[in-house]
Amino acid sequence: MRPGEQVLTAAQMRAAEEALIAHGVSVDALMLRAGRGAAEWIWRVAAGRPVTVLCGPGNNGGDGYVIAETLRARGIEVGVVAPIEPKTDAARNARARWQGRVATSGDRIHGGVLVDCLFGSGLTRPLSPEHALLLAELAAHHAFTVAIDLPSGVATDGGALLGNVQRYDLTLALGAWKPAHFLMPALDRIGETRLVEIGVQQVESAAAVFPRPSFASPARGAHKYTRGLAGVVAGAMPGAAMLAATAAMRGGAGYVRLLSAHSHPAAPAALVVDDSDLSSALGDPRWSALLVGPGLGRDEAARERLGAVLGAGTPTVLDADALHLLDDDLLEGVDPSRLLLTPHEGELSRLCACFGVTAEGKLERARALAAVTGLTVLAKGPDTVLAAADGRRAFFPAAPSWLASAGTGDVLAGLAVSRLATGRAPFAAGGEAVWLHAQAAREAGPDLTADDLVRCLSSAYARFL
Ligand SMILES: NC(=O)C1=CN([C@@H]2O[C@H](COP(=O)(O)OP(=O)(O)OC[C@H]3O[C@@H](n4cnc5c(N)ncnc54)[C@H](OP(=O)(O)O)[C@@H]3O)[C@@H](O)[C@H]2O)[C@@H](O)CC1
Numbered sequence: 001m002r003p004g005e006q007v008l009t010a011a012q013m014r015a016a017e018e019a020l021i022a023h024g025v026s027v028d029a030l031m032l033r034a035g036r037g038a039a040e041w042i043w044r045v046a047a048g049r050p051v052t053v054l055c056g057p058g059n060n061g062g063d064g065y066v067i068a069e070t071l072r073a074r075g076i077e078v079g080v081v082a083p084i085e086p087k088t089d090a091a092r093n094a095r096a097r098w099q100g101r102v103a104t105s106g107d108r109i110h111g112g113v114l115v116d117c118l119f120g121s122g123l124t125r126p127l128s129p130e131h132a133l134l135l136a137e138l139a140a141h142h143a144f145t146v147a148i149d150l151p152s153g154v155a156t157d158g159g160a161l162l163g164n165v166q167r168y169d170l171t172l173a174l175g176a177w178k179p180a181h182f183l184m185p186a187l188d189r190i191g192e193t194r195l196v197e198i199g200v201q202q203v204e205s206a207a208a209v210f211p212r213p214s215f216a217s218p219a220r221g222a223h224k225y226t227r228g229l230a231g232v233v234a235g236a237m238p239g240a241a242m243l244a245a246t247a248a249m250r251g252g253a254g255y256v257r258l259l260s261a262h263s264h265p266a267a268p269a270a271l272v273v274d275d276s277d278l279s280s281a282l283g284d285p286r287w288s289a290l291l292v293g294p295g296l297g298r299d300e301a302a303r304e305r306l307g308a309v310l311g312a313g314t315p316t317v318l319d320a321d322a323l324h325l326l327d328d329d330l331l332e333g334v335d336p337s338r339l340l341l342t343p344h345e346g347e348l349s350r351l352c353a354c355f356g357v358t359a360e361g362k363l364e365r366a367r368a369l370a371a372v373t374g375l376t377v378l379a380k381g382p383d384t385v386l387a388a389a390d391g392r393r394a395f396f397p398a399a400p401s402w403l404a405s406a407g408t409g410d411v412l413a414g415l416a417v418s419r420l421a422t423g424r425a426p427f428a429a430g431g432e433a434v435w436l437h438a439q440a441a442r443e444a445g446p447d448l449t450a451d452d453l454v455r456c457l458s459s460a461y462a463r464f465l
């Protein structure tokens with residue numbers, strides 16, 4: 001992982017800062033790097049407009065004084081509002097270097113760009129009503145709002161909102177990404193995001209942004225089986241499995257079979273529909289990966305099909321109904337390291353209840369579920385997170401919100417089984433599927449349907465070659 005891809009909690013960020021200080025870098029020097037780096041971005045978005053910087057008492061406020069002085073020295077008209085005096089040495093020093101005036105209230109202050117440096121990763125409680133009002137009024141009187149590190153009022157580690165937090169146009173993460181840059185509801189408030197690097201080193205066991213995948217064309221001597229044979233196991237309702245299978249055909253696997261007792265007159269010619277008895281179909285030793293869950297049903301027959309799939313010992317994606325049926329009994333004797341779960345919020349809750357996970361927040365619940373069960377968990381949604389049993393956790397760049405549409409989860413599951421069939425481990429398969437899915441959504445454009453997504457998978461795939 002490159003240092004720029006790591007995602008640090010507030011405590012990890014403090015530890016990283018201390019590690020730099022131990023190597024002889026002062027807090028003041030770090031603050032200068034952070035503030036000047038942020039000022040570069042603000043200078044661009046301000047494009048000559050006046051800037052107001054709201055400074056709090058901690059080092060987030062200290063960054064604000066550095067930003068203000070850097071922009072002032074470059075000829076921008078800058079005003080500083082500070083409702084509280086600086087409380088750290090570094091912030092006091094930064095304030096002493098600021099050559100302009102400091103207002104204590106936001107009365108009659110208008111401008112082009114508001115820079116929020118009230119609180120960052122040191123926020124410990126909700127904003128007072130006075131601070132919340134000041135921030136809201138200043139935001140209303142500026143055309144463009146920038147949050148430094150985090151919008152004031154956002155909890156760093158879980159992305160919760162400690163009160164009313166308005167939508168920002170841009171958030172500049174300092175030193176490293178934080179979980180709140182990827183998690184709802186904070187994700188809905190932060191706007192565009194950019195990382196300002198300040199030389200933070202790699203932190204052991206940190207979460208990461210799942211790296212953009214890079215796929216290869218099939219080897220010259222490849223054939224359909226060497227590229228991977230993926231099976232999609234249908235159940236009571238054939239449509240969802242069909243959708244997943246058509247997606248799986250465009251996710252890298254060389255061969256996709258739909259294991260379904262239904263007739264599928266609209267199936268593409270290249271999709272083999274196998275209506276033989278499931279146990280005998282699963283006996284084929286060439287399976288690379290299986291998907292079970294979309295349209296499976298939740299009755300006894302569905303449970304039996306799920307049991308048969310799990311008993312095959314093949315790398316498998318479990319989605320939808322399979323996640324409602326899964327329990328300790330079904331996992332008895334199954335190697336969990338071969339399984340990838342793709343729950344949405346409700347399915348994640350059901351799984352946590354079933355396996356005794358009491359953690360709070362999406363990331364922590366996914367992490368704990370993976371740790372308790374040994375499974376890999378891709379907790380999908382607007383703020384998808386991926387967790388492996390060995391503790392790895394990954395976030396993803398925000399995907400188009402148009403993905404909130406029926407059937408898109410089936411497409412994701414189909415992509416995941418396809419990546420699994422190519423030989424990827426569950427963690428990698430899940431992460432690559434998310435990237436492909438988001439890219440296809442971008443190409444499909446607004447008001448997409450799941451079928452549009454499938455149609456865009458080829459061109460999406462090409463972006464990663
Ligand atoms: N780590 C790094 O490498 C670098 C970090 N940098 C920057 O430092 C920021 C973190 O700085 P920080 O720790 O000083 O915290 P910050 O968010 O400024 O606020 C803490 C102050 O606010 C107070 N306070 C808290 N909540 C409150 C509330 N609701 N209402 C009122 N007061 C409240 C709290 O007081 P207390 O809780 O003790 O009462 C304390 O006085 C980080 O986001 C980044 O911008 C960069 O400069 C460069 C390198």
Ligand SMILES: [K+]
Nearest residue numbers: 116119148150
């Ligand atoms: K802030």
